[in-house]
Amino acid sequence: MYSASSGDERLDRRYAWAEAALKDGDARAAIDILDQTLAEHDGFTAAWHLYGLAQEALGHNEEAATAWRQCLGLDPNDHVGAKLDLARIGALPADQATSENFSGALFDAYAERFDSHLVGTLQYRAPALLEDALARHCAKAGRPFRFGTVLDLGCGTGLMGEAIRAEAEFLAGCDLSPRMIAKAQAKRRDDGGPLYDKLATAGLTAFLASRPDASADLVLAADVFVYLGDLAPSFHQSARVLRTGGLLAFTVQSHDGEGVAVGQDRRFAHAEGWLRAGLGEAGLQPVLVEAQSTRIDRGRPVPGLLVLAER
Known part of the structure; x- marks a missing residue:
């Protein structure tokens, strides 16, 4: 099992000094x-990762890449997010850089302060934006703003669930982080019942794969695809589980180039053209694509897109 420690207190202290x-x-x-x-200890994965960051800071990207590849040799499951850093500097294609173990560990550590930091400090508003977009689409299409089965991918502590609960007959969610799932489980509806009817600790593609064909009316991914490079499996699985006329609603970070990129924030950004092509290949028709920023980072809105696609 991966550990951030070397197992030697003296070496761990040195690591802390280097980090400082x-x-x-x-x-x-x-x-x-x-x-x-x-x-003294060439199997210290976290130290190799920090070594790469220090080399990058000096402009030595080849040395940084070598260090991060060493991380992957020691920890193929990539708990430190070395693949993301390799993609950031162009040493790995971005669509190959997804690291579920890193994301799960990151959000486990983040769970206790997630809601206050995201909503308060970062002014996170993806759930409200998605709810509004869905309401607008339903009104334009002349259909009730109501969904039978809703799947909330990467549900976190349940912020998206809180936003859509009143419009969902059955609400299920998944997340990689057990601590996030525990927070979501603790939340209640206005009538005292559980916020979610079903919760699972699982990656979103695996969770979708476990659901029957044509069993859902709405699939939601609020700021979740920023942690995935290749979205094709998610798009195809969403298309499979959605009933005809069902919707996939999601937000992403975006960029003006082509394809997929990893930014300095270690999050994925997807180009609009790439998203449209991927949705089309999965049998999903974009019915709304609009520029929306879901949060603030370093005092500036993060460029993004809000997308609704119909089965």
Whole structure:
């Protein structure tokens, strides 16, 4: 099992010193400390990852890539997100950089402060934007703003579930993080019943694969696809589980280039053309694609897209 520790308190202290040096802007000092640390324990995955970050800070991208590949050799399940860093610097195609283990660990650690930080500090508003877009679409299509079975992918603590619960007869959610799922399980509807009718600790593609054909009316992914490079499996599985006329509603970060990219925030950004092509290949028809920012990062709105696609 992966551990962020070396198993040696002395080496862990050195790692902490190197981390502090890099944070203070002294990448060279960080590398000097890590050179000594890794000479004694070359199986210290977290130290290799930090070594890569320090080399990158000095503009040594080849050395950084070598360090991150060393991480993957030691930990093929990629708990440190080395594939994301390789994609950031162009050393790995972005659509091959998804790391579910890293995402799960990240959000397990984030669970306790998730709601307050996301909504308060980052001004997160994906659930409200998706609810509004769905209401507008239903009104335009002349159909009730009501859904039988709703699947909330990457449900986190249940923010999207809270936004859509009143319009869902049956609400199921999944998330990689057990702690996030525990938070969602604790939430209640106005009548005192559980917010979700079903919850599962699972990756979204695996969760979709477990659902029967043509069994859902709405699939939601609120700011979840920013942690996935290749969305084709999610699109195809969503198309399979949706009934005719069912909707896939999601938000993504976007960029002005082509295809998929990994930004400095280690999140994926998807180009509009790439999304439209992928949805079409899965048998989903985009009925709404609009520019929307779902959160603030470093004081600026993060470029994004809100998409509704129909089966």
